[in-house]
Amino acid sequence: xxxxEEYNKxxxxxxxxxxxxxxxxxxxxxxxxxxxxxxxxxSFGTAGLRGKIGAGTxxxxxxxxxxxxxxxxxxxxxxxxxxxxxxxxxxxDPRHFSKEFSILTACIFAANGIKAYIxxxxxxxxxxAYVIRxxxxxxxxxxxxxxxxxxxxxxxxxxxxxxQVGSDIADKMTEKIQAVDLFDGVKSADYDLAVSxxxxxxxxxxxxxxYLDEIESLSIHKGDExxxxxxxxxxxxxxxxxxxxxxxxxxxxxxxxxxxxxQSMPDPDFTTVGYPNPEDTKAFAxxxxxxxxxxxxxxxxxxxxxxxxxIEIARPDxxxxxxxxxxxxYILVNYILEGRKSAGKLPANGAMVKSIVTSxxxxxxxxxxxVKMYESLTGFKNICGRIPFLEENSLQYLFGYEESVGxxxxxxxxxxxxxxxxxxxxxxxxxxxxxxKTLLDVLNEIYDKYGYFAEDEPNIILEGxxxxxxxxxxxxxxxxxxxxxxxxxxxxxxxxxxxxxxxIPASNVLRFFLEDGSWFAVRPSGTEPKIKFYFxxxxxxxxxALEKNKKIRDEIFSTIxxxx
Numbered sequence: 159x160x161x162x163e164e165y166n167k168x169x170x171x172x173x174x175x176x177x178x179x180x181x182x183x184x185x186x187x188x189x190x191x192x193x194x195x196x197x198x199x200x201s202f203g204t205a206g207l208r209g210k211i212g213a214g215t216x217x218x219x220x221x222x223x224x225x226x227x228x229x230x231x232x233x234x235x236x237x238x239x240x241x242x243x244x245x246x247x248x249x250x251d252p253r254h255f256s257k258e259f260s261i262l263t264a265c266i267f268a269a270n271g272i273k274a275y276i277x278x279x280x281x282x283x284x285x286x287a288y289v290i291r292x293x294x295x296x297x298x299x300x301x302x303x304x305x306x307x308x309x310x311x312x313x314x315x316x317x318x319x320x321x322q323v324g325s326d327i328a329d330k331m332t333e334k335i336q337a338v339d340l341f342d343g344v345k346s347a348d349y350d351l352a353v354s355x356x357x358x359x360x361x362x363x364x365x366x367x368x369y370l371d372e373i374e375s376l377s378i379h380k381g382d383e384x385x386x387x388x389x390x391x392x393x394x395x396x397x398x399x400x401x402x403x404x405x406x407x408x409x410x411x412x413x414x415x416x417x418x419x420x421q422s423m424p425d426p427d428f429t430t431v432g433y434p435n436p437e438d439t440k441a442f443a444x445x446x447x448x449x450x451x452x453x454x455x456x457x458x459x460x461x462x463x464x465x466x467x468x469i470e471i472a473r474p475d476x477x478x479x480x481x482x483x484x485x486x487x488y489i490l491v492n493y494i495l496e497g498r499k500s501a502g503k504l505p506a507n508g509a510m511v512k513s514i515v516t517s518x519x520x521x522x523x524x525x526x527x528x529v530k531m532y533e534s535l536t537g538f539k540n541i542c543g544r545i546p547f548l549e550e551n552s553l554q555y556l557f558g559y560e561e562s563v564g565x566x567x568x569x570x571x572x573x574x575x576x577x578x579x580x581x582x583x584x585x586x587x588x589x590x591x592x593x594x595k596t597l598l599d600v601l602n603e604i605y606d607k608y609g610y611f612a613e614d615e616p617n618i619i620l621e622g623x624x625x626x627x628x629x630x631x632x633x634x635x636x637x638x639x640x641x642x643x644x645x646x647x648x649x650x651x652x653x654x655x656x657x658x659x660x661x662i663p664a665s666n667v668l669r670f671f672l673e674d675g676s677w678f679a680v681r682p683s684g685t686e687p688k689i690k691f692y693f694x695x696x697x698x699x700x701x702x703a704l705e706k707n708k709k710i711r712d713e714i715f716s717t718i719x720x721x722x
Contacts, residue, residue: 161196162189164215168196171341178213178221194622202226202332205322205537205685208303208312211254215340218255218303218311220262224344226313227263227299229335231270231345234296236334244296244318245273247361249286251302251398251463252424253311256280259301261349268352269345275359280398280424282464283314284575285369289361291320291570292368305435305461306686308428319546320572322539325663369571370402373578374409376567377585378497384588386411391454392580393418393445395434396425397462402577410581412588416452418444428462436461436468437563439480446470446478455596456587460576467576468563469583471597479598483563484517484613486583488604489597490565491520493586494557495527504529509553511544513537513560514655514662514669515679515692519611520559523604529556535655535665536560537684542572561615561692605700612695612703614711617688618719628722629682629689635721636668636680645709647672678710680718691715 159167165182172179185191195214200207200222207226211218234241246267250260257280264274275293283300290298298316306312315323315331323331338344352358390412394400400422407415420430421444428434431441436459445457449472457470457478469486470478481489491510498504508529512520513536521531530553534540541558548555558566564574567582587597595603605611620628637656642649651671658664667681675696682689691714695707 161193164196165192168213178219181213197623199336202229202335203328203684206312206314208306208310208685210309211311218259218313220259221340223259223262223301223313224266224346225338225340226335227266228270228338228344230297230299230315230331231267231272232334232338233330234272235270237296241296242270242272244294245275247275247286247289247293247295247298249277249281249283249298249300249302251283251300251304252280252396252426253301253303253308253462254426255311256301256426259311259313260299262346263299263301264358265346265349265352266344268355268357269347271357273357273359274352275361278360281366282398282402282575282577284465284571284573284577285365285402287316287320287573287575288369288372288571289365290316290318291572292365294318300463302463304463304685305437305466307433308426312685319543321542322537322573324539324543366402370406370409370577372568372570373406373575373581376578376582377410378494378501378503378582379585379589383592384585385591386588387414388412388456388584388588388591389452389454390415390456390458390584390587391418391445391449391452392416392458393421393442394460394464395431395436395441395462396421396423396428397434397460397464398424399460399464399576400424402464403460403580406577406581407584410585412584414452416448416454418448420444434462436466437483439470442470442478442480449478450476455591456584458580458583460580464576465574466563467565467579467583469597471601473598481601482613482615483559483561484519485601486563486579487512487516487520487559487561487565488523489586489600490559490567490579490582491523491557492600492604493582493589494567495524495529497589498556499527505554505556507553508556509548510556511541511558513541514667515681515690516559516561517611517613517694518675518677519604519608522608526608533662535662535667536562536681538564538566538573542566545569545572561613610697610700610703612693612697612700612707614693614707615691616693616711616715617683617690619686619688621687625687629687632689632718632721633666633668633680633682636718641670641714641717644670644672644678645706645713647674647676647710649673672710676706676710678714680714689718
């Protein structure tokens with residue numbers, strides 16, 4: 159069925175009083191808009207669903223959410239009565255329709271005889287990941303678009319291991335979802351009746367405390383080892399982080415922390431920030447303003463569902479230096495290993511995990527402490543998905559991260575977690591301050607000790623059908639004409655993951671290793687209309703590394719942007 163026919167089908171099926179019908183009526187005659195909304199079904203991949211809110215098969219709405227939920231319910235029912243009894247945990251972020259979609263999801267599971275657990279209000283994504291394993295549910299669903307702009311929403315699916323579903327489970331879910339009729343194939347229960355029948359349970363606040371206890375148990379240094387008067391600013395960017403993050407700061411005894419009040423409460427329009435991604439330095443504007451007012455040495459931010467975490471640190475002149483995800487990762491890897499070693503708690507069988515597009519410097523740091531650094535594909539379903547392998551090989555998981563400001567410090571929270579990352583970074587800052595050092599001092603010491611690296615993770619945004627097709631052409635052109643020299647440096651090795659590599663599964667990623675230890679990678683984003691690049695240059699000084707990185711980036715960008 160073509161997109162015009164699909165559009166007309168929706169018009170015929172929906173009641174004229176339905177807001178979705180009114181939305182479709184408003185685009186009548188706009189062929190480009192109709193095509194974008196109906197040229198495909200929203201794809202359900204290993205990241206679940208994510209897209210703009212609105213009417214259409216390629217939009218987030220109650221019908222596409224209902225279809226996805228019914229398909230997952232069909233898979234769970236097929237797993238048997240025990241799986242249905244284990245149930246599903248459902249959480250949501252502060253976005254438009256997130257709470258409504260979470261209740262709808264619970265009602266659909268209940269109608270299929272599957273126990274549903276929901277929270278009374280928004281909660282961090284990592285708390286959902288934690289509760290799945292603690293409750294022993296078969297699955298988990300989070301209604302969130304993470305750090306995307308305000309007009310997006312999403313649907314993340316988890317399995318019983320507490321990780322986002324891998325490709326094996328996602329493929330089964332996709333098959334079931336595709337078999338569901340969008341309009342007539344979805345069952346749904348009455349919410350109040352399902353609650354009274356025990357098929358829907360609202361989780362008590364005890365689970366908030368258990369989640370924070372798990373995070374706070376990761377603390378390495380305490381008491382007199384820390385300067386708890388260190389001035390700190392935190393912003394939840396109008397997301398789910400306000401309550402858990404500020405509670406954590408109070409629990410840990412910090413005395414001089416400040417929250418950006420304009421961004422403390424949930425706001426689905428993200429009025430104060432626009433693009434609520436802490437990886438974007440513009441998101442720190444209000445935090446910087448408050449930081450200068452209170453003399454803060456550390457600024458911290460979490461994204462709307464509190465899984466991403468980023469920081470800025472004070473320079474000697476009082477301005478703030480934004481750290482990229484790799485640099486924060488260096489500090490965390492160094493602090494965890496240095497701290498555990500000084501406390502006599504560094505295991506002989508320790509292991510860490512990073513993604514294949516994350517800097518090699520963290521590997522060098524880990525290996526200097528006798529800790530093995532494993533690699534995985536991007537995404538915490540892959541990073542935390544390494545934990546069972548580590549356990550099977552008698553290795554102790556210590557930390558996992560990727561360059562896109564995601565960090566997982568607990569083996570019991572198998573997703574990136576901005577709250578635990580914040581706890582450890584604040585503690586590191588307080589620990590080093592007690593020694594008369596700042597985090598900037600520590601970062602420079604890391605470079606001095608292990609080598610000077612530069613990091614850059616730019617991307618090219620290409621939206622819509624034409625954008626997706628151009629991204630495909632860019633990847634194809636790169637594979638068809640692999641560079642042998644970049645910025646005067648010989649390409650010594652190319653790793654193409656399209657068919658998998660060693661123990662890394664297949665993925666649309668290319669990595670290029672240069673003769674001097676520098677390297678770069680390219681891949682399409684799995685959740686956004688972007689082609690992403692990762693540049694890591696190595697040199698004798700930080701300034702030389704930055705200069706070299708720019709030359710490599712400019713040459714690669716010049717080549718790939720010729721592909722139309």
